[in-house]
Amino acid sequence: MSRIHATYLIETPYQPSEAAEAIANEQSSGTFVEISAETDNLAERHGARVEEVTEQETVDEPTLPGADAPSEASDVAEYTRATVELSYPMENVGTSLPNLLTMVAGNLFVLKELSGVRLVDLAIPEAFATEQPGPQFGIDGTREIVDVRDRPIIGTIIKPSVGLSPEETADTVETLVDAGVDFIKDDELLANPPYSRVEERVEAVMDVINRHEEETGETVMYACNVTGDVDEMLRRHDIVTEAGGNCLMVSLRSIGLAGVKRLRKESDLPIHGHRNGWGALSRCPLLGFSYEAWQKFWRLAGVDHLHVSGIRSKFSESDESVISSAMECQTPIASEKPILPVFSSGQWADQVQDTYEALGNTDLMYLAGGGILGHPDGPRAGVAHLRQAWDAAMQEIPLEEYAETHEELQTAIEHYGNA
Amino acid sequence: MSRIHATYLIETPYQPSEAAEAIANEQSSGTFVEISAETDNLAERHGARVEEVTEQETVDEPTLPGADAPSEASDVAEYTRATVELSYPMENVGTSLPNLLTMVAGNLFVLKELSGVRLVDLAIPEAFATEQPGPQFGIDGTREIVDVRDRPIIGTIIKPSVGLSPEETADTVETLVDAGVDFIKDDELLANPPYSRVEERVEAVMDVINRHEEETGETVMYACNVTGDVDEMLRRHDIVTEAGGNCLMVSLRSIGLAGVKRLRKESDLPIHGHRNGWGALSRCPLLGFSYEAWQKFWRLAGVDHLHVSGIRSKFSESDESVISSAMECQTPIASEKPILPVFSSGQWADQVQDTYEALGNTDLMYLAGGGILGHPDGPRAGVAHLRQAWDAAMQEIPLEEYAETHEELQTAIEHYGNA
Numbered sequence: 001m002s003r004i005h006a007t008y009l010i011e012t013p014y015q016p017s018e019a020a021e022a023i024a025n026e027q028s029s030g031t032f033v034e035i036s037a038e039t040d041n042l043a044e045r046h047g048a049r050v051e052e053v054t055e056q057e058t059v060d061e062p063t064l065p066g067a068d069a070p071s072e073a074s075d076v077a078e079y080t081r082a083t084v085e086l087s088y089p090m091e092n093v094g095t096s097l098p099n100l101l102t103m104v105a106g107n108l109f110v111l112k113e114l115s116g117v118r119l120v121d122l123a124i125p126e127a128f129a130t131e132q133p134g135p136q137f138g139i140d141g142t143r144e145i146v147d148v149r150d151r152p153i154i155g156t157i158i159k160p161s162v163g164l165s166p167e168e169t170a171d172t173v174e175t176l177v178d179a180g181v182d183f184i185k186d187d188e189l190l191a192n193p194p195y196s197r198v199e200e201r202v203e204a205v206m207d208v209i210n211r212h213e214e215e216t217g218e219t220v221m222y223a224c225n226v227t228g229d230v231d232e233m234l235r236r237h238d239i240v241t242e243a244g245g246n247c248l249m250v251s252l253r254s255i256g257l258a259g260v261k262r263l264r265k266e267s268d269l270p271i272h273g274h275r276n277g278w279g280a281l282s283r284c285p286l287l288g289f290s291y292e293a294w295q296k297f298w299r300l301a302g303v304d305h306l307h308v309s310g311i312r313s314k315f316s317e318s319d320e321s322v323i324s325s326a327m328e329c330q331t332p333i334a335s336e337k338p339i340l341p342v343f344s345s346g347q348w349a350d351q352v353q354d355t356y357e358a359l360g361n362t363d364l365m366y367l368a369g370g371g372i373l374g375h376p377d378g379p380r381a382g383v384a385h386l387r388q389a390w391d392a393a394m395q396e397i398p399l400e401e402y403a404e405t406h407e408e409l410q411t412a413i414e415h416y417g418n419a
Numbered sequence: 420m421s422r423i424h425a426t427y428l429i430e431t432p433y434q435p436s437e438a439a440e441a442i443a444n445e446q447s448s449g450t451f452v453e454i455s456a457e458t459d460n461l462a463e464r465h466g467a468r469v470e471e472v473t474e475q476e477t478v479d480e481p482t483l484p485g486a487d488a489p490s491e492a493s494d495v496a497e498y499t500r501a502t503v504e505l506s507y508p509m510e511n512v513g514t515s516l517p518n519l520l521t522m523v524a525g526n527l528f529v530l531k532e533l534s535g536v537r538l539v540d541l542a543i544p545e546a547f548a549t550e551q552p553g554p555q556f557g558i559d560g561t562r563e564i565v566d567v568r569d570r571p572i573i574g575t576i577i578k579p580s581v582g583l584s585p586e587e588t589a590d591t592v593e594t595l596v597d598a599g600v601d602f603i604k605d606d607e608l609l610a611n612p613p614y615s616r617v618e619e620r621v622e623a624v625m626d627v628i629n630r631h632e633e634e635t636g637e638t639v640m641y642a643c644n645v646t647g648d649v650d651e652m653l654r655r656h657d658i659v660t661e662a663g664g665n666c667l668m669v670s671l672r673s674i675g676l677a678g679v680k681r682l683r684k685e686s687d688l689p690i691h692g693h694r695n696g697w698g699a700l701s702r703c704p705l706l707g708f709s710y711e712a713w714q715k716f717w718r719l720a721g722v723d724h725l726h727v728s729g730i731r732s733k734f735s736e737s738d739e740s741v742i743s744s745a746m747e748c749q750t751p752i753a754s755e756k757p758i759l760p761v762f763s764s765g766q767w768a769d770q771v772q773d774t775y776e777a778l779g780n781t782d783l784m785y786l787a788g789g790g791i792l793g794h795p796d797g798p799r800a801g802v803a804h805l806r807q808a809w810d811a812a813m814q815e816i817p818l819e820e821y822a823e824t825h826e827e828l829q830t831a832i833e834h835y836g837n838a
Binding site for chain 1: 448465482484511513521522527531578580612675677700704706
């Protein structure tokens with residue numbers, strides 16, 4: 001029978017193996033006293049199992065509050081960190097993605113045996129993965145729509161994030177498509193406010209994009225933020241599709257795994273997954289989820305693009321972590337399609353070379369807001385400078401050298417480099 | 420125009436007021452350089468506003484990694500903690516609950532200006548709250564179904580959590596209803612596995628409960644865990660209703676706000692909200708959400724019961740925090756119904772008196788798993804001992820004294836007290 005393997009980074013005042021058993025117990029058949037119906041046979045068939053415990057360093061102070069001393073000790077002298085791998089019978093959840101989340105990442109976060117607990121990896125059997133919708137478009141399907149093959153998809157976020165009417169949004173989009181972007185998205189803060197209803201916004205925006213396509217033959221992807229109630233999202237999917245739209249954006253946490261799956265079921269369009277709120281689950285290194293583990297849920301639910309922040313971004317994540325996240329997105333889960341990591345936040349030419357070198361490929365979206373709209377010579381120069389930076393990286397020419405013969409890049413370096 | 424007020428506990432290497440402005444900027448119209456379309460007028464109408472900054476202590480080390488020193492300083496000497504209140508224009512999200520979450524608790528968790536950030540309170544205007552479904556039953560509606568008025572609703576979780584067939588589950592339920600419980604729930608780990616499909620389980624269980632009702636006139640509430648994809652949940656709602664069922668349980672995070680709202684829209688039954696995974700959002704005191712803020716989203720989405728752990732539980736939460744959570748559930752949001760806090764985890768007679776004294780009322784569910792099934796004289800004695808403990812508390816008689824004349828309570832004290 002298939003088992004699902006979950007790996008946790010833990011910190012504990014107990015022996016790490018005891019703490020691991022506490023997780024296994026809590027997440028399968030545990031209660032606080034032995035009860036008669038809980039036979040050995042049942043435990044054997046349905047119990048979680050500790051597969052491996054790898055001790056790491058000890059620390060003097062607990063990372064998280066609420067851990068209890070083992071009953072034999074009055075004071076805790078040290079807390080041991082360890083990586084522990086558990087396996088769970090797939091039979092306990094069948095092929096239900098929402099319930100998998102409860103099994104591998106439920107109550108365990110509040111166990112007293114732990115002063116730190118983070119789900120760092122998840123190995124999902126083929127038998128589970130193949131029953132999930134998974135991404136419909138992934139990297140290749142998205143590339144096909146915008147007809148961009150051998151370089152990153154260059155995109156932007158409509159700014160200001162909030163406050164523009166549908167007409168003002170369309171005007172901004174006109175500037176951006178004229179500037180040469182491949183991809184445009186709504187900000188996560190703009191969904192369906194009274195001053196910019198999805199119906200009106202998508203119609204105004206797609207008018208511009210469709211006209212641009214007729215004139216130039218170039219398809220620009222517009223990720224319309226359809227986040228909302230289930231029925232609203234499904235209605236907006238239809239509105240977007242009818243207007244000739246080609247991408248749906250959702251705030252993942254807000255709609256949940258069930259919401260993403262429902263939308264994916266109906267959708268003929270790529271789903272652009274926004275991870276706002278992710279920091280609450282990840283920023284404490286001894287709590288929550290690693291991106292490696294977390295992203296698997298959303299990909300199996302059906303997203304095609306996932307945000308990963310960016311190198312030297314305005315956010316707190318380390319560059320190593322950003323790159324590792326992006327590489328995860330590009331790695332298939334079982335036979336599901338790999339997806340596009342979306343780089344964003346404070347991005348301009350500066351981070352291109354390092355991003356390319358770390359990844360070794362261009363299977364990504366590279367989004368810049370201020371990096372395009374804020375270019376001193378205008379948005380067209382903003383897009384040009386990003387394309388030039390990627391050309392330089394792919395040709396292994398130092399950025400400064402390439403800038404000598406590429407004005408937009410030169411101006412960007414002078415402008416943003418001193419900002 | 421209505422504004423939504425959110426209060427955060429922050430820690431920052433900056434001046435707290437600067438850090439608060441960074442949140443306001445990120446969560447309304449921010450990007451990393453000034454851009455032309457962002458007029459003062461728009462910022463005035465759509466910008467978030469810092470309402471109040473209350474400095475607290477300083478610390479030498481950052482709680483969370485990834486915070487940057489202010490540019491003028493090379494090293495950070497200290498980090499200041501502060502409570503900051505921001506207000507957001509309701510117009511930015513309209514009345515969308517999923518998008519409210521993004522606005523008040525989105526990217527801000529990863530701001531470099533912060534080494535700690537937790538949403539600790541949320542004041543939602545009447546104009547927003549009245550547009551939400553809210554709880555359909557709440558405290559009074561739930562009490563009416565089970566006809567329990569002047570004491571807590573005593574309940575239990577079917578154990579072992581996993582592994583029982585529908586028939587074995589029904590057998591356990593028979594024992595429990597005979598024992599006198601008011602409420603029975605599935606464990607959050609048991610939803611719809613191959614060995615216990617909801618259709619079969621609910622039919623088997625409701626057979627027992629309906630027969631019990633015919634025989635005794637007593638209605639026992641069964642919270643069937645219907646967590647799953649949206650369509651699955653709606654189908655299960657119908658199955659549960661047709662079988663005469665009277666409560667639906669869902670794992671909140673797994674189905675998201677959109678999933679809860681969709682179920683609530685269809686549902687004729689109370690929704691029992693399970694908060695598994697909540698610890699990942701709350702256990703670091705300087706990250707994530709306070710329960711006060713977090714529970715408001717789910718209540719507005721429509722849950723009638725919400726878990727709050729329990730006093731002296733097997734989990735990490737402090738007793739003060741548990742009580743404060745419970746009191747929040749009992750406090751109405753605008754004109755919405757208050758809901759039942761669900762006490763659970765390692766509960767038996769021991770915690771009753773303190774729980775009652777802290778709350779001053781019995782508007783709660785008091786769940787015991789091992790505390791009922793593990794009683795040496797059987798489940799009937801298990802339920803009896805809990806009822807006795809609550810009788811003692813409400814009559815202000817010390818537990819030990821009451822136990823002298825109540826055998827089940829006496830046995831429980833001897834048994835669990837020494838476990």
